[in-house]
Amino acid sequence: MHKQIYLFLWALLLVGQAGVAQTTNTTRDTMSINYQQWLNDSGLSRIFTLHSTERRGDSLRLYLAFQDNIRYAARSAWEQIDAKFRKEKGYPLPNRLFFAFVHIYKQTPDKAALFVFDTYDLSQAVCMGVAVRMVNGELKTDYRYCKAKSEEIVLEFNPTHRVGKMIGSGQVAQLRKKAQQFLREKYANKPKEGYADLSPPGSSNPKAKIEVRGLRREVLYDAGNSWWCTFWNWFHSNEPCTAYPREKLLIEVLFTPEEGRNWKMTCTVTGWVGSGSVEKLSDSGYRNMEEEFDSYLTRYTTLLTNELAAYFQK
Amino acid sequence: MNPSVLRNRIFFIMLVGKVLAILYIFSHWQTQGFSLNEAIGSISLVLPLFTVYTTAMFRSFASAQYDEPVQESRNIRKINAYAYQFICVAYALSLLLVISLKPSGTIGYAAMQSGLAAVESAFGAYLSVIMSSLFKHD
Structure with a gap:
């Protein structure tokens, strides 16, 4: 009887750990490594880090996270870097992140979506969320801020x-x-x-x-x-x-x-x-x-x- | 050491350790180190193994309910007794340590959950051996 209880416990523990691992489903394949390398080379890794990728049928989603030290000020960090991109490069930050993503992952733009969240902790409210995707041939960026x-x-x-x-x-x-x-x-x-x-x-x-x-x-x-x-x-x-x-x-x-x-x-x-x-x-x-x-x-x-x-x- | 004395000690250490862990989470919820969801989530991580162990302990305790329990002829070696107690104390302290890192912001909630799961699995094997050897179902 005891053995059965302990076996059950181990199974429970393993399932629990698998659940925790599932929430941070970080696929470190070659393309993800290349994308992280691109973030490093472009200096954007001071702000972002690749969190995970998720394949849904033939479409691919890429999730970026803010670095821990600026997570609480994610919105202002995003606005600053976006303004810098618009001024210096002539296009907004979401475009750069998205097109680098479809290029590195060799994904058709209309089957790709990029998300940036300040937290992936399910128990916390998302205070800064960005969704970038192609809708009818145009790049669309949606923002979600916590309710100030x-x-x-x-x-x-x-x-x-x-x-x-x-x-x-x-x-x-x-x-x-x-x-x-x-x-x-x-x-x-x-x-x-x-x-x-x-x-x-x-x-x-x-x-x-x-x-x-x-x-x-x-x-x-x-x-x-x-x-x-x-x-x-x-x-x-x-x-x-x-x-x-x-x-x-x-x-x-x-x-x-x-x-x-x-x-x-x-x-x-x-x-x-x-x-x-x-x-x-x-x-x-x-x-x-x-x-x-x-x-x-x-x-x-x-x-x-x-x-x-x-x-x-x- | 007499097995029944050691059983009582282990029972006491485990009970106090887990109750302290739960009270600790509760106190941090009250001072907003944890949100309500986080507190409930943390308690539900800490509680299941506790319930299983205390059930085994209580069963052993209940089986010794008669005035003249069966005398155990053999004592437990000192080294074993100390090792068992040390493992139980270390387990309780590790739980408290992992929990304490979250309210100060040293680690996030997800990392704390992983930490608690790691402590449970790291000590789980040893604890299950201790429990099965000490709290046999009579």
């Missing part, structure tokens, strides 16, 4: 208002600086592990962009009510629970001109959550809030946009 929360609000400026008096790029710069100032002040006194102003340079740039990491109970305001903290507080009445989840926020504030002297302000918040009980948390330890805390992020985005609008109307 966006709120739009129209800022009405009286012509006598300081911002209202300014015109053109001066006004944009003024708005952006004010948004940057608001965000700096808002997070200045909050416990955090890092603050970075990622706003693109240039006086005509209409976007303020910041990243704050290691915040606690900012978006997940009721994290103190967790079972863990309740349990902790039973035994440590003098030492309150501090193991609140870490939060990382990427906040983008974009200004677009409206009719008259009004401006539309679009506030976009992308949120990540990570362990609150480890001493140091690397970027890959954060996961998108979309998976479990969607409603919290929606609420936070609305509150932040309203606060920001009130600040502008001061």
Whole structure:
């Protein structure tokens, strides 16, 4: 009887391992090695690595992954390199990746598809996904981003208002600086592990962009009510629970001109959550809030946009 | 060492080790080191072997329910007893170590799953020998 149980266990374990291996079905054939070599030679391997290939009938799919160190910033990495390709080579990045793929794999373009995902971990939300394929003789690229929360609000400026008096790029710069100032002040006194102003340079740039990491109970305001903290507080009445989840926020504030002297302000918040009980948390330890805390992020985005609008109307 | 003493120790080590692993995953879920799906997935990886071993252990325990159990004439050699206990402790610690790497972001969830499967298979053979030799069905 025991032997049967142990044999069953071994079989179970092997099936489990085969399942894990199946999810990373990396076919390292000669063509895949050549494609990876092409990525290396073209310098694109700093951003991408070949994840796997999958044959479906006579069509072939190629899956690329982002390198681990930029996975959390996959979208901006993609946008930067795509813009560079368009400017320097005159064609977009997806075209280069796709045509190299069909050439190296000797595949007819209409029987080929290329996918790029920031994660292949089924338990995590995909925050950056690109699908490139040939549709009716034309290359089509579809994007999928994780749902950052966006709120739009129209800022009405009286012509006598300081911002209202300014015109053109001066006004944009003024708005952006004010948004940057608001965000700096808002997070200045909050416990955090890092603050970075990622706003693109240039006086005509209409976007303020910041990243704050290691915040606690900012978006997940009721994290103190967790079972863990309740349990902790039973035994440590003098030492309150501090193991609140870490939060990382990427906040983008974009200004677009409206009719008259009004401006539309679009506030976009992308949120990540990570362990609150480890001493140091690397970027890959954060996961998108979309998976479990969607409603919290929606609420936070609305509150932040309203606060920001009130600040502008001061 | 008396076989029944060793059996109790092994039972205790395995029970505490697995319960600690499950509580550890639970605590990390509460502090968001694991998402709910990841926590459930991890527990379901850790639990099956545990259930099989504890069933074998409990069967042995239940078979010794009478006041005057059958006396075992032969003791287990010290070296064997220590080796058995060491393997069980190392197994439990390895599980905890692999689990602890995920919340800090040192490894991803997929790598942690592979790590747990590796620990289970690396120790599985030894544990099955220990279990079958110590917890025979009477």
